[in-house]
Amino acid sequence: MSAFTPAFTTTPPPLRDVIAQFNLRADKSLGQHFLLEPGLLGRIAAAAGDLTGLNVVEIGPGPGGLTRALLETGAAHVTAIEYDPRAAAAIAALAALSPRLTILQGDAMQSDIPALVPAPRAIVANLPYNIGTPLLIRWLHEAAAYSSLTLMFQLEVAERIAAAPDTSAYGRISVLSQWLCEVSMQMHIPASAFAPPPKVDSALVRLVPHAVQPSGVEIRAMERLTAAAFGQRRKMLRGSLKGLGGEALLEAAGIEPTRRAETLSVAEFETLMRLLLKREANQG
Numbered sequence: 555m556s557a558f559t560p561a562f563t564t565t566p567p568p569l570r571d572v573i574a575q576f577n578l579r580a581d582k583s584l585g586q587h588f589l590l591e592p593g594l595l596g597r598i599a600a601a602a603g604d605l606t607g608l609n610v611v612e613i614g615p616g617p618g619g620l621t622r623a624l625l626e627t628g629a630a631h632v633t634a635i636e637y638d639p640r641a642a643a644a645i646a647a648l649a650a651l652s653p654r655l656t657i658l659q660g661d662a663m664q665s666d667i668p669a670l671v672p673a674p675r676a677i678v679a680n681l682p683y684n685i686g687t688p689l690l691i692r693w694l695h696e697a698a699a700y701s702s703l704t705l706m707f708q709l710e711v712a713e714r715i716a717a718a719p720d721t722s723a724y725g726r727i728s729v730l731s732q733w734l735c736e737v738s739m740q741m742h743i744p745a746s747a748f749a750p751p752p753k754v755d756s757a758l759v760r761l762v763p764h765a766v767q768p769s770g771v772e773i774r775a776m777e778r779l780t781a782a783a784f785g786q787r788r789k790m791l792r793g794s795l796k797g798l799g800g801e802a803l804l805e806a807a808g809i810e811p812t813r814r815a816e817t818l819s820v821a822e823f824e825t826l827m828r829l830l831l832k833r834e835a836n837q838g
Contacts (some may be wrong), residue, residue, distance in 0.1 A: 561625035563651050572617045576644040584638055585682030587748040588616045592623070594747055599623035601740040601758055602678045602704035609633065609671050613662045613679040613689065616641050618648045620680055625652055633671050635662050662689060668699040675699065680706040683752070687711055687727065695773060697734045697763035704740070704760045712739060712757035724816045725787075726780040732820045733776065734768070735761035776827045783815035783823075790814060795826075799833055 569590045572578065578588075589595055598620060599605075606628030615621045615634040624632045633656045636642040642659040649655040658670065663685055667675070677700060681689060686707045693703055707715070710723075715731045716739045717723035731737050740758040745751040768776070779798065786794050792801045792811035804811045807825045809818070818826075 561622070561652060561654070566618075566622065566648055566651055569617045569619050572644050572647070576617075576640050576647075578617055578640055578644060581638065584614075585684040585686075586614070586616060586638070587680075587683075587750065587752045589619050589680060589743075589747060590617075590749055591747060592619070594743070595619045595623040596626070597741065598680075598704075598706070598758060599627055599678065601760060602627075602676065603702060603760070605629040605676060605678075607674065608701055609673070609675045611635065611667055611671055611675060611677045611679075613677070614638075614641075614682050615645050616680075618645045620678070621645060621648060621655065624678060625654060629654070631656065633658060635660060635665055635667075637661050663692070667693075668696060673699070674701050676701045676703070678704045680756075683708050690715070690727070691730070694730055694734050695770070697761075698767040700763055702760060702762045703735070704758065706743065706756050706758050708752070709742065709755040709757045712759045715759050715761075719819050720817055722816075726777075726784050729780050729820055729823050730773075730776065731761060733824060734773075735763050737761050772827060772831065775831050776823065779823065779827050779830055780815075783818070787815060791818075798830055803829055803833065 607630050610624050610629040610632045612621055612624060612632060612634045615636055621632060621634055631654050634645050635658045636645055637660065639659060642657060646657050649657050677693065690705065693700065713723045714725055714727050716737050717728045738760050740760050743756040743758065745753065745755050782798055783791060783794050790812045791804055791814065794815065795803060801811045803826060806829050809822060
């Protein structure tokens with residue numbers, strides 16, 4: 555669909571009116587915090603890069619602020635997945651004003667996005683805090699299905715995703731994310747930008763999957779490896795990896811057994827993962 559297709563057939567009502575009409579008081583149990591400022595929402599949509607021709611998926615649209623900004627881009631279509639029936643009703647009213655918007659009421663954790671939305675597809679979302687990390691891990695397992703993932707997390711989680719080795723924030727999610735994607739921190743968003751404001755600031759992270767993706771077997775091996783390595787951060791690798799081959803595995807990789815997990819680069823973890831799979835194949 556052309557990038558010049560109008561976003562709406564008529565002007566939608568102000569977001570605060572939508573919140574009042576559909577009784578959209580933020581539900582803490584659902585991790586809801588709404589963004590209402592159009593300028594900020596436009597910058598978030600722009601941070602997702604060129605969406606022209608892509609089928610964009612949004613998770614937890616709430617009253618539809620980011621949805622509106624996404625419809626102003628060249629996205630071919632926007633599919634919003636909303637768990638809260640109140641918000642689903644609110645966003646359905648918005649869908650009535652745009653043929654480029656589809657609403658799916660359901661649980662994003664149970665949604666098979668590649669089966670629901672045709673390629674090429676991208677995800678752009680202000681994720682509920684309580685399911686942000688599990689959703690990311692799920693999508694990383696199917697990273698080849700997406701052109702990009704532009705996701706808002708609480709700041710601490712975003713910093714872990716983008717963390718460099720030898721920092722306190724570097725851990726399992728850092729390695730998995732950066733192994734599978736090019737990761738970049740896009741913007742910091744203060745708590746005061748949300749209604750109601752959460753107790754912590756947020757940040758927007760963009761992940762662009764690498765052109766060549768590992769197999770499912772390799773991903774699962776990397777998860778086992780990083781779980782063992784970071785499970786006891788204070789331990790030397792010869793101790794934390796003892797159950798996976800310990801010093802023999804580290805020697806084969808040319809890695810000092812006295813090092814700790816947070817000092818290893820993503821490339822070193824990949825080397826260990828491949829040696830681990832080779833070792834297990836030989837034992838089998």
